[in-house]
Amino acid sequence: MEWEKKEVPAELVKQISTAYGCDLLTASILVRRNITKGPEIQYFLEEDPRYLRNPYDLGGMEDAVERILAAKDEGEKVLIFGDRDVDGICASALLADYLHSLEMDITIRLPRGDEPYGLTIEAVEEFAAAYGTLIITVDCGITNHSEISRAAELGVDVIVTDHHKPQETIPEAYAVVNPKLSEGYGFKDLAGCGVAYKLVSALRFAQRSELYGQPICLLNTQPLNEAWNIEILKIRNLVIVDRLIETVVPGAAGIMDTRLPEFLSGQQILVWDGALQKQTLNRIFGNAADIYMQDIAPEIGKEIPSAAGKSLIRIKELSKTAKYADSPTGELEVFYNLFCSFIRQREKHFGIEDTLDLQLACLGTLADIMPLVDENRIIVRQGLKAIIEKPRPGLSDLLFKLELSGRRIGASDLSWQICPAINASGRMGRPQTALDLLMEKDKNRRNSLADELLQMNEERKKIGEEIWIKVEPLAEKSLEAFQGKMVLAFGEEIPRGVTGVMANRLMSRFKVPALVASAGDEIITASLRSLGGFDLHKLLEPLGSLFLDWGGHSYAAGFSIRAENWEPLLAKLKSESAMIDLKTLDVEPVLAIDAELPHSYLTRDIYTLVDLFEPYGEENGPLIFMSKKLKISELGLMGKGEAKHVKLSLDAGKHKWPAVYWSAAEKVKREFDLGDQVDAAFRVSRNWFKGNETPQLVISDIKRSSP
Numbered sequence: 001m002e003w004e005k006k007e008v009p010a011e012l013v014k015q016i017s018t019a020y021g022c023d024l025l026t027a028s029i030l031v032r033r034n035i036t037k038g039p040e041i042q043y044f045l046e047e048d049p050r051y052l053r054n055p056y057d058l059g060g061m062e063d064a065v066e067r068i069l070a071a072k073d074e075g076e077k078v079l080i081f082g083d084r085d086v087d088g089i090c091a092s093a094l095l096a097d098y099l100h101s102l103e104m105d106i107t108i109r110l111p112r113g114d115e116p117y118g119l120t121i122e123a124v125e126e127f128a129a130a131y132g133t134l135i136i137t138v139d140c141g142i143t144n145h146s147e148i149s150r151a152a153e154l155g156v157d158v159i160v161t162d163h164h165k166p167q168e169t170i171p172e173a174y175a176v177v178n179p180k181l182s183e184g185y186g187f188k189d190l191a192g193c194g195v196a197y198k199l200v201s202a203l204r205f206a207q208r209s210e211l212y213g214q215p216i217c218l219l220n221t222q223p224l225n226e227a228w229n230i231e232i233l234k235i236r237n238l239v240i241v242d243r244l245i246e247t248v249v250p251g252a253a254g255i256m257d258t259r260l261p262e263f264l265s266g267q268q269i270l271v272w273d274g275a276l277q278k279q280t281l282n283r284i285f286g287n288a289a290d291i292y293m294q295d296i297a298p299e300i301g302k303e304i305p306s307a308a309g310k311s312l313i314r315i316k317e318l319s320k321t322a323k324y325a326d327s328p329t330g331e332l333e334v335f336y337n338l339f340c341s342f343i344r345q346r347e348k349h350f351g352i353e354d355t356l357d358l359q360l361a362c363l364g365t366l367a368d369i370m371p372l373v374d375e376n377r378i379i380v381r382q383g384l385k386a387i388i389e390k391p392r393p394g395l396s397d398l399l400f401k402l403e404l405s406g407r408r409i410g411a412s413d414l415s416w417q418i419c420p421a422i423n424a425s426g427r428m429g430r431p432q433t434a435l436d437l438l439m440e441k442d443k444n445r446r447n448s449l450a451d452e453l454l455q456m457n458e459e460r461k462k463i464g465e466e467i468w469i470k471v472e473p474l475a476e477k478s479l480e481a482f483q484g485k486m487v488l489a490f491g492e493e494i495p496r497g498v499t500g501v502m503a504n505r506l507m508s509r510f511k512v513p514a515l516v517a518s519a520g521d522e523i524i525t526a527s528l529r530s531l532g533g534f535d536l537h538k539l540l541e542p543l544g545s546l547f548l549d550w551g552g553h554s555y556a557a558g559f560s561i562r563a564e565n566w567e568p569l570l571a572k573l574k575s576e577s578a579m580i581d582l583k584t585l586d587v588e589p590v591l592a593i594d595a596e597l598p599h600s601y602l603t604r605d606i607y608t609l610v611d612l613f614e615p616y617g618e619e620n621g622p623l624i625f626m627s628k629k630l631k632i633s634e635l636g637l638m639g640k641g642e643a644k645h646v647k648l649s650l651d652a653g654k655h656k657w658p659a660v661y662w663s664a665a666e667k668v669k670r671e672f673d674l675g676d677q678v679d680a681a682f683r684v685s686r687n688w689f690k691g692n693e694t695p696q697l698v699i700s701d702i703k704r705s706s707p
Contacts, residue, residue: 001701003626003681005593006032020045020323025601026609029594029623039186042324043374044613047381049350049358050341051321055198055205056237059182062213063175064159064199065206067134072104077132080108081119081140083192084426086367086419086434088139090360091161091196093438095138097356098200102207107132110431114496114520116560118549119144119158128154137161139192139364142178143551145171161195164551165537167544187374193364194379197357201349205237209347212237217267218339219293220312220332221280228284231332232263238340248284255285270296272312272335300342307338355386359395360438362387366411367419369556371619380411380615387414394438397450398422407688411615424457427497464498468505471516475506482512485580486573490517490524490566499527500558507531513539513580515573517566523548524566530555533584539576543569591681591700594623599652602627604695610684622683627652629705635674637665650680650697658687661699677705 008031017027020041035041042051055061071078078099082092092108099106109123118140124147127135134157137144141160148158148171157174165180177199179190190198206212218233227249234242244263255261271277274295281291301308307315312331316322321337322329344350362383365376372380386392388409391399395418399405402417425434433456437449471494475487482488487510489502496518506514507529513536517526530536536557540550546569550559561569597606609623616622633656634649646661646668659682661667672678680702687696 002590003593003701004590005596005626008032012036016041025595026612029609029613032592032594038324038326040373043377046320046324047378049354049378049382050344052375052378053186054237054239054340055202056239057182057185058177058179058195058198059184060175060177061199061202062237064136064161064177065202067157067159067174068099068136068203069206071134072099072102075105076134077105077107077127077130079123079127079132079135080106081123081135081137082108082110083117083139084111084429084431085139086422086426087192087364089422089426089431089434090364090367090438091138091191091193093435094193094357094360095136095161095196095200096439098203098353101353102203108435110426110435112432113429114518114523114525116523116525116549117551117558119147121147121150123147124151124154124156128156132156134159138196139163141173142166142171142176143549145169148173161192161199163190163192163195164553167541167551187376189371189374189376191361191365191368191370191376193361193368194370194376196364197361197379200357201354202237204353205347205349209343211343215267217264217269218332218335219264219269219271219277219291220335221277221284222331228280230258230260230281230284231330232260233332233336234263234267235336238343240336250284251286253285255281255291260291264291269293270339272297272338296339296342300338303342303346304338355382355390356392358383359386359392363395363414363419363422366415366615366617367423368553369618372411372615372617373619377615377620380617384409384411384414384615392438393443394440394446394450397437397446398453401450401454407691408686408693411617415617421453421457424460425453427460427501428456429497430456460497463495464501467494467498467502470494471502471506472509475510475514479510479512482574482577484512485582486513486515486577488515488517488570488573490519490526492519494518496520496525499525500529500556503527503529504556511585512582513577519563519566522563523560524563525558525560527558528552528556531585534580538579539573542576543572546572592624593626593681595625597625597627599627599630599654602652602655602657606684607686607695624681624683624700626679626681628679629677630680632672632674632676632678635668637668639665646699648699650678657695657697659697659699661702664699664702667702672702672704679703679705 008028013024013027013031016030017024022045030041035044080092080096082088096106096108111117119137135151136159138161140162142162142164151158160171160173160176162178170176177195179185179188216235220231222229227247230246232244233240244259246258246260271293274293277293312334316329316334319334322334358379362380365380370376398418398421404413422434425431433449433452437446437453440446440449471489474489478488487506499516499518502516503514513530513534515526515528517524528536535554537554540557546561546565548560552558613623631651632648633651636647637643638645638647644663644665646664648659650657650659681700682697685696685698687694
């Protein structure tokens with residue numbers, strides 16, 4: 001395996017270390033991972049929820065909130081329609097929990113059995129017949145044009161909250177909340193659960209804040225040579241909606257000659273240091289300038305003592321938010337950030353309820369393999385922290401039964417143990433079981449549901465192995481038909497619930513995009529998986545007219561299709577897949593080294609660095625270190641039945657590190673042996689065994705050291 005440790009500019013490393021207060025090793029890893037801009041670095045060095053983006057920056061959010069609150073006031077029946085996977089189940093539970101707290105009349109529906117993904121005509125018509133008037137989709141809906149049109153015909157409004165890539169046209173719903181459609185929203189890759197979390201956050205703000213929907217202006221004056229700049233931000237729900245900069249020479253114009261009266265009309269005007277601002281405006285316009293302003297500085301000072309009695313210039317020097325800004329921050333921006341922090345702190349935006357919500361948002365983000373960058377990092381870090389400290393009911397039962405309670409767990413533990421257990425219920429056609437577990441109040445009932453869920457997971461694994469025996473030869477046979485660029489497995493014997501798992505496994509086996517389809521009498525449902533380098537939307541979009549519905553992500557997608565359209569689809573797939581360039585697929589990636597560690601760095605202190613970059617996952621793989629001339633002081637083989645893995649002890653001088661090298665038994669004596677000095681590429685982990693945590697290296701590759 002080829003190792004690559006990118007050279008990084010020493011000056012840039014030093015600059016980042018100085019600017020953001022991190023050590024040189026951390027700075028070098030950030031640069032090596034191409035994380036060099038302040039807003040990007042912020043999400044690696046900070047985890048405070050206040051760095052989460054404002055939910056009202058998402059297009060359609062205020063319309064969605066207004067409609068939901070109207071439904072609350074009128075006692076309307078509301079249907080939450082989700083998806084059967086972890087993201088959809090958790091998103092449904094998250095939103096339902098909050099709407100139940102508002103004492104709303106809520107029903108939740110997830111696709112059952114072999115029902116297709118997404119909102120259905122049947123679900124719409126059944127809900128309308130029961131006198132329902134509002135449907136809220138979570139983790140779906142962005143492709144449900146005909147279903148949403150049918151709802152409108154029946155007098156049912158639909159709010160779509162989704163995160164999947166939209167098609168060319170958007171459904172004509174009452175409101176659509178999707179980060180991929182929001183130009184003003186700085187991050188496009190929230191999970192469906194992340195979008196549901198944002199909706200609940202926006203609803204909480206609307207319910208608890210006197211500022212909801214209120215027009216507010218923040219005003220500040222600054223000298224500019226012989227003139228003055230009067231700067232104003234117009235905000236609504238803590239979102240900047242307009243801005244005015246008026247440059248005025250003192251005595252040259254009256255206030256009525258400027259744009260100020262029109263811009264400020266009907267607004268509550270807040271300033272920092274009211275006496276100074278009034279004095280400045282009188283100097284500019286004379287004593288006739290009568291603007292009613294409220295000095296907010298004393299109130300903010302009580303809530304945020306570090307800001308009390310200081311000027312905006314001084315606060316800017318202390319501001320973390322200003323430190324990470326991608327452009328110079330002015331006094332007015334400092335005022336705005338301070339005001340937002342003040343409101344969130346005063347109104348306790350991130351309280352106990354929020355930690356419960358973040359646990360679900362964390363699970364959905366990990367399960368849907370969303371990029372662990374930007375605010376997804378805070379969602380997962382805060383959710384993981386809350387799970388460790390006090391897991392929510394239902395989740396706590398799963399943790400206990402999987403022997404994860406009372407110990408340090410990471411994102412990988414959730415991804416590999418908790419998420420598959422929840423996902424099993426959807427794959428087995430009974431997603432309601434997982435949803436009930438997450439929402440059940442009775443402990444005895446939760447215990448029973450958790451057992452049922454884990455049993456389903458075992459059944460799912462068994463079925464998966466049985467189906468794999470059938471799927472693998474079908475895929476291998478299809479290689480020639482697709483010119484070696486794609487594999488396909490199709491049959492009535494393939495359950496709908498395992499198509500995604502099988503497609504992923506086939507992709508790993510054959511190193512090409514994979515499609516697995518389950519054949520019903522009239523409808524065929526399929527899942528696709530692709531390696532990095534080939535976007536599945538490029539394959540599916542030209543074929544959209546053949547599908548009943550389709551959607552998903554760039555490398556994980558799915559569709560449903562009528563049986564009569566299957567053969568025409570196959571013909572077109574063969575043609576479209578011919579465009580795949582196998583050279584661009586990430587088949588054998590180079591092992592990227594994040595840092596070379598001298599022996600003196602191989603101490604327990606290295607965990608501080610490792611934990612800083614947690615959570616690990618999509619677009620933020622585990623840190624890979626290398627160290628040279630480590631001595632193999634102990635070596636043994638391990639494995640159930642057959643010894644496939646290697647257990648080592650690596651001597652770094654003062655410290656010896658236990659290590660494991662998976663599936664490497666055949667390399668012993670051939671590539672390394674007891675007593676050898678080796679160069680090792682590894683990640684630093686923790687091993688938990690019988691209630692004890694011990695340090696451990698997980699080897700990626702080993703090479704005998706050069707003389």
